[in-house]
Amino acid sequence: MERREFITGSLGGLSLIALATTLPGCRSGPAAPVVEPVQGLLDSQALAVIQQLRGTTPVALAWKARHGGGESPDREELERRLLAMLETDEPVHASAPHFSERLAAAVSRDFEAGRLCEIEGWLLSETECLAATLRLVLYGETEPAGATDWRQGELAEVVDWGPRETTRGVGVNVQPDGHSGLWFKIDHAPSWLKIEIDGVVAPTVISEAVVTSGLYGELRDRILDAPGEYPIALVDPMQRIRQPIGHFVVKAPPPYLVLEDGSTSVFCAVEAWGPDVTFAGRPSNPQREGHEGLWIRTACAPDQVQVLYDGDALVTTNDRGNGLITALLPPSHFAVAREARLQLHDMETGEVLDVGVLVVKD
Amino acid sequence: MIVDLLDQTRLPLQDCDVCILGAGPAGITLALTLARLRPDWQIVLAEGGGESLPTPDENDSYRPAGDDPGVYPVGATRLRFLGGTSNHWGGWSRPMDPDIFEPRDWLGNGGWPIAHAELARHYDHAATWCEIGSNDYDADTHLEPWRDALLDVSGSSLLCHKLFRFSPPTRFGVRYRPDLQDASNVQCWLNATAVGLGMRGDRIHEAELANRTGLRARLKARHFVVAMGGIENARFLLAAAAGGAPSDSGLASPALGRYFADHLGFAPALVLLPARLEYGRRSHESGPVMPILSLKPEAQRELELGNFAITPVAHADDQLIPHRYGRNEALGLRGDDCWWYRMQVVLEPQPDPDSRISLSGERDALGVPRLRIDWHMLDSDRERGDRLLQALASEWGSRRTGRVRLMPPELAFERSPTFVAHHMGATRMGADAEGSVVNGDCRVHGIENLHVAGSSVFPSYGFSNPTLTIVALALRLGEQLSGRSGTGTA
Numbered sequence: 001m002e003r004r005e006f007i008t009g010s011l012g013g014l015s016l017i018a019l020a021t022t023l024p025g026c027r028s029g030p031a032a033p034v035v036e037p038v039q040g041l042l043d044s045q046a047l048a049v050i051q052q053l054r055g056t057t058p059v060a061l062a063w064k065a066r067h068g069g070g071e072s073p074d075r076e077e078l079e080r081r082l083l084a085m086l087e088t089d090e091p092v093h094a095s096a097p098h099f100s101e102r103l104a105a106a107v108s109r110d111f112e113a114g115r116l117c118e119i120e121g122w123l124l125s126e127t128e129c130l131a132a133t134l135r136l137v138l139y140g141e142t143e144p145a146g147a148t149d150w151r152q153g154e155l156a157e158v159v160d161w162g163p164r165e166t167t168r169g170v171g172v173n174v175q176p177d178g179h180s181g182l183w184f185k186i187d188h189a190p191s192w193l194k195i196e197i198d199g200v201v202a203p204t205v206i207s208e209a210v211v212t213s214g215l216y217g218e219l220r221d222r223i224l225d226a227p228g229e230y231p232i233a234l235v236d237p238m239q240r241i242r243q244p245i246g247h248f249v250v251k252a253p254p255p256y257l258v259l260e261d262g263s264t265s266v267f268c269a270v271e272a273w274g275p276d277v278t279f280a281g282r283p284s285n286p287q288r289e290g291h292e293g294l295w296i297r298t299a300c301a302p303d304q305v306q307v308l309y310d311g312d313a314l315v316t317t318n319d320r321g322n323g324l325i326t327a328l329l330p331p332s333h334f335a336v337a338r339e340a341r342l343q344l345h346d347m348e349t350g351e352v353l354d355v356g357v358l359v360v361k362d
Numbered sequence: 363m364i365v366d367l368l369d370q371t372r373l374p375l376q377d378c379d380v381c382i383l384g385a386g387p388a389g390i391t392l393a394l395t396l397a398r399l400r401p402d403w404q405i406v407l408a409e410g411g412g413e414s415l416p417t418p419d420e421n422d423s424y425r426p427a428g429d430d431p432g433v434y435p436v437g438a439t440r441l442r443f444l445g446g447t448s449n450h451w452g453g454w455s456r457p458m459d460p461d462i463f464e465p466r467d468w469l470g471n472g473g474w475p476i477a478h479a480e481l482a483r484h485y486d487h488a489a490t491w492c493e494i495g496s497n498d499y500d501a502d503t504h505l506e507p508w509r510d511a512l513l514d515v516s517g518s519s520l521l522c523h524k525l526f527r528f529s530p531p532t533r534f535g536v537r538y539r540p541d542l543q544d545a546s547n548v549q550c551w552l553n554a555t556a557v558g559l560g561m562r563g564d565r566i567h568e569a570e571l572a573n574r575t576g577l578r579a580r581l582k583a584r585h586f587v588v589a590m591g592g593i594e595n596a597r598f599l600l601a602a603a604a605g606g607a608p609s610d611s612g613l614a615s616p617a618l619g620r621y622f623a624d625h626l627g628f629a630p631a632l633v634l635l636p637a638r639l640e641y642g643r644r645s646h647e648s649g650p651v652m653p654i655l656s657l658k659p660e661a662q663r664e665l666e667l668g669n670f671a672i673t674p675v676a677h678a679d680d681q682l683i684p685h686r687y688g689r690n691e692a693l694g695l696r697g698d699d700c701w702w703y704r705m706q707v708v709l710e711p712q713p714d715p716d717s718r719i720s721l722s723g724e725r726d727a728l729g730v731p732r733l734r735i736d737w738h739m740l741d742s743d744r745e746r747g748d749r750l751l752q753a754l755a756s757e758w759g760s761r762r763t764g765r766v767r768l769m770p771p772e773l774a775f776e777r778s779p780t781f782v783a784h785h786m787g788a789t790r791m792g793a794d795a796e797g798s799v800v801n802g803d804c805r806v807h808g809i810e811n812l813h814v815a816g817s818s819v820f821p822s823y824g825f826s827n828p829t830l831t832i833v834a835l836a837l838r839l840g841e842q843l844s845g846r847s848g849t850g851t852a
Contacts, residue, residue, distance in 0.1 A: 049692050055684035056693075062682070100692040104762070107694030111759025114752075120682050121632075121768040123755040128693040190511070191642040192676050192701070208645055238637035238676075238685060238701040 041079040046099040047138065056132035057141045062119045063133045078134040085110070085127040103131060153241040155193060155234045159185040165249035168227050171220070180215040180224070182248070186234075194237055197248065198223060198230040201237060227252040254300035257353070266346050267353040268299040271323075273342070277359045280336050283329075292329035296344065296355055299323050304347035309333055309358070310340040334360045364543050366412065366552040368575050374549060377582035378404040380843065381569050383556040383598070384590035385409035386446020387829055388815035388836040390534045390542070391491055392587060395840030397545045399848065405548045406581060408571055410555035410590070411443035413535070420574075423555070424593070427722030427732040434624075434737045439783035440591055444552060445535020447591065447783075448829065453531030455494050456524070456826040457485045457834070459669060461659040462710075463822075468666035469712050471822045475793055475802035484834035491833050492529040493537070495649025499525045504646060505653050511640040512653060513674075513763070520661035520757055524671070526652040528643065529829070556590065557728050559602040559812075564611070566812045572728045585843055589815040589836070592785025592828075596622070596719040596818055597733045599789060599799070599806075604721065604731075611808030612789075612799040619719040621787035622737055623823050626709040627780060631751055633674060634683060635764040637701040641673045656825070657750075665753055667746050668710035671825040672754075674703035683765065694762050705766075707750070708782065708825045711743050719788050737781075784828050789818040804839050815839055 042050070064072045073081070085106045086099075110116070110125030117129035161184040163172040173181040184195065194204045195213035202213045215223055223230050229247040236242075257265035273296040275284040283292035294307060294314070300323070307314045307327035314327040325344070333340070342355040365374050380396055382389045385407050393407040411420060420443075424436045441449045458478070465473040489497035498504070501523040505512060515521040542550040551571070557578075558570035566586045572578040588595050596619045607613035643652040655672040662669060687693075688700025717738060721731035755766040792798025795807035800819050806812040815836050817828040841847050 053692065054689050055687040056690070058682045103692045104694040108760040108762065111694075111756045114756065116755070118768075122683060123751075123759070123766045123768070125694070125759060128690075131693060190638070191640045192638055206642075208643075208650070236638075239699055 040075060041083055042099075049100045049103065050131060050135045051139050053132060053135045054143060056128075056135055057143075059119050059122070059124065059129060060132040060136035063117065063129045064136070066119075072133075075134065075137050078130055078137060082127065082130045082134060085130065103127065150240045150242050153236075153243060155236055155241060155243045156189055157187045158234070158245050159187060161185065161232070161245065164246065165251060166224065167251050167253050169224055169253065171215075171224060173214075175214070178220075179217075180220055181212060182214050182232075184211040184213070184234075184245075186211050190236075192236060192238055194235050196231075196233045196235045196242065201235060223248070223250060226250065256300065259351075265353070266300075266302045266349055266351050267344060268301070270296055270298050270344075270353070270355050272297045273355050275358075276356060277361060278334055279361050280334060281331065283331075283334070287328055290331040292331075292334055294327045294329055294342070294358075296325040296327075296342075297323055298325065298344075301325055301344065302346045302348060306345045306347060307355075308341075308343040308345050308352070311343075313345070336360070337362045363545070363548065364413075364539070364550045364552065367571070367573050367577055368412070368553045370577065372577075373571065373579045373581055374551070375404065375406060375581065378406045378549075379583065380405045380585045380587065381581055381583035382407045382587045382589055382815075383569060384446065384588065384594070384816075385444050385535065385550060386589065386591060386816070387448045387451075387492075387532075387534045388832050389587070389589035390445070390538050391488075391833050391836040392589065392815055392840050393548050393550070394538060394541050394545065395837055396844055397548045399840060399844040399846040401547055403547060403844075406583070407542070407548060407550040408554040408556060408569070408581070409444050409550065409552050411441075412552050413444050413539075415449070416442045423726040423728065423730065423732075425726075425732065427724040427734055434735045434781060436593060436733070436735060439781075439785070440593060443535065444539070444550075445533050448532060448534040451529070451531045451533075451829055452827075453529040454827040455489070455492055455527045455529050455830045456499060457481070457497075458824045458826050458831050459524075459656075459659075461662065462669065462824040466662070466668075466822070468663075469668050469710075469822070471713055472792070472797075474821055475791055475798075481831070481834050481838065484837040485830065487837050488830050488833040489527075491532070491837070492830060493532045494527045494529050494830075496527065498648065499527070501525045501653060504648070504651055508640065508644070508653070511638060513635065513639060513655065514761075515655070519761065520657055520665070520753055521655050521672075522658045523653050524656045526643075526654060526827075528650045528652070555728055555730075556588075556598060557601075557730050558605065559586065561602075561605070561607065561809075564608055564808055565810050574727060583811075585811045585813065587813045587815050587839070587843075588789075592788065592817045593622075593719060593733065593735070595814055595816055596788035597721065597730070599814070600719070600721050601731055608808050610795055612795050612801075612806035613809065613812075615795040615797075615799050615807065617715070617790055617792070617795075617797055618799050619788050620715040620717070621713045621790050621821075622717045622719050622735065622785070623711050623713065623787040623820075624737070624781045625784045625823065625825055626711055626739060626743060626747075627707070627782040628709070628747070629704050629706050630747060630769055631705045631754075632677060632767040632769065633703050633705050633754075633758070633764055634685070634688060634700045634767070635674060635703055635758070636688070636696065637685065637699045639674055639676075639701070639703065641675070661753075665749060667750060667753075668712065668743075669824045670710065670750060671708040673706040675706055677702045677704040683767075688764070694759065695764070696762050700764060705754075707747070709743060709747055709750075710823050710825050712740055712746075713787060713790070713822060714738075714740050717787075784817065784823075786817045786820040786823050786828060789814045790821040791819040792821055803842055804835060813839060813843070 086102045106127040107125040115126045117124045117126045166172040171180045175181045189206050189211050194201045204213045227250045234243040254268045278284040285293040287293040305318050307316045316327045338360045340358050344353040396405050424440045441447050460478040463474040463478045486497045553573040554571045557572045559566050560568035568580040568582045603613035688695050691697040720734045722734050724732045758764040789799040791800050800814050804813050
């Protein structure tokens, strides 16, 4: 398609009357301060309409560049051309909201008549290009306030999502291209929905069954490299609505111990344990059937861990999620005063870690 | 019964009632339809390929002559094995719109020699064969729940909404293999490539079949149906005609091999339209549906355009016009946020006699002349694409809906229409042999017992994916050949 030349409007003998009114400004955004009347063909209400235009600066800059840059038409010429485009059978008013409506009608007429202003491929109307340029000339590049704010809202019901955590440096649900995939079960996910991860809108694929997204490229490297909680949200980038749904957690890797030969232990250091003192026949932490309850806190322990009491294996539980190992010491083992060595034993590797000495007093 | 002729030294049968050449959607549908309507007939369905994805060698006969791959990637768009190109079909389904059957002078198109109503009943049954939940394409009814997520096309708009439905997609070779195996009066021969036709007067009396193990034999039949695919139909008939054909027959028609067409897909524009439009595939109780925008028939006439399918797809930021531009009521927009959409368009091409399939002097391994394809896009098609954009810019601008951006030069490729692998037109349907190859019954003009099945008979193209219409035409042909009706059960 050939590019069209910008067709300038002509006054055509039209008499221009700028009327000041007290009518409210346009409805397209928060009210702007009314611009003081200035010397020109448009009154203050009309200028307020022009000032409230949003996102028009790039259009205006492109139009000006095409029309001679600094030598492009001045304010008076732009106003004159713009008012000429508002020509109707009725007398011309420049006041808002009449001005706003006439401007919009002129734009519609332009499109019907093929009076187009092509800017970098955008097929715009001559009138809107003139209005955009006039705004730039009068008010510079500053946008009306509040034009780009995000707000919080509900976009869709998230039934479930995952994976929700990993350990530093460890990818989750790693896909063939290397990204860590996240899935979201969302009822009736709209096609424009996006997943935002730590403030970054991530690639999002929406199918009837599931929404998928993930950690790609720099985002993946940044998040997997630093333990922390990273906010996950559904976003509607069109309406700028965000729906927080949780956090993706990157945990620090467990501090595995180093063995004498330099190899890595299956255990982390014991952070705390207890009780370290009990009494013959009278448990400090009584459990069912007179057992003493022992607990050992550690950041990591293998699945097949046992607590040893002077070499005797006790009934042991390992709550890895909370870093807590518990064991039941039978009454027969603390019936008399003694000192007994407590150890952790990995049944898979045979490795043993000393925990401490339990003192049984009379 | 399914018989692989690679294991045979002679044909299992020497003659039959109907010989169908090609076991894609058309051939399989026709064979099983005839088997049910005429249990007294013996039907042979001869497939050039085997039962699994062909090796490059097995697909080699699609390679055009010479080393030049040519402008059209034939090899990538055809599959020679049981089920044919249904084996890579995406499942998109929609009947041809009724206006496609009418003459449209501005498209150089005389319409179809049959009315849309003649296919309507068969479309119902074709939906069953293609495992589509419904044959109801009423957009107003189905799209009502999503009205807020669709563009307002009320009143004087040039546009309207239409629906696509989706087959699973049906892989005809897999889905209907058990039926072919069990049908007592169908023999489905694999590795049985048709390489020639024997003609006596105005009748075909035998087809020559061959394969790479050296089998070469002739099968007699009362009826022959060429169902080898949108390209091979023309190639095979051109090769057959080269051996001599009645001068007033469709085999001698100047239309044979010409009017080869494909739908033209491109993304010519970015558009700023109301936010939250959703033109994706969605679930419906009648099966998945997908809305698209299209031109009303009256708009096609007024603007002298063909048919179009237009799908806005949400797109990334635009550097020039931000989405909040849509809030500018004073600039003739609606005051709400807008969003950018990439405009995916499928354009109906104008039938073009110079887009053609012809034969070269080079032959494939079975001795059939290799094809040449001279496929190109008419300037008039490009102009129609541009006129569509102008019309949409005008409509959306004047109706306060949005704005259109022509794709910038660096994305020129996206503005340039390209093939979508719907092979149509090269054995077109029409009133006489002067301008067409087959008549409204898909019978080759002037040949009593030779029919063509498949999209190669389409004389105009619309934008609908062709498989559903291929199956509907095959069902209709089944009734015509058998002289009996009732084709519904897949």
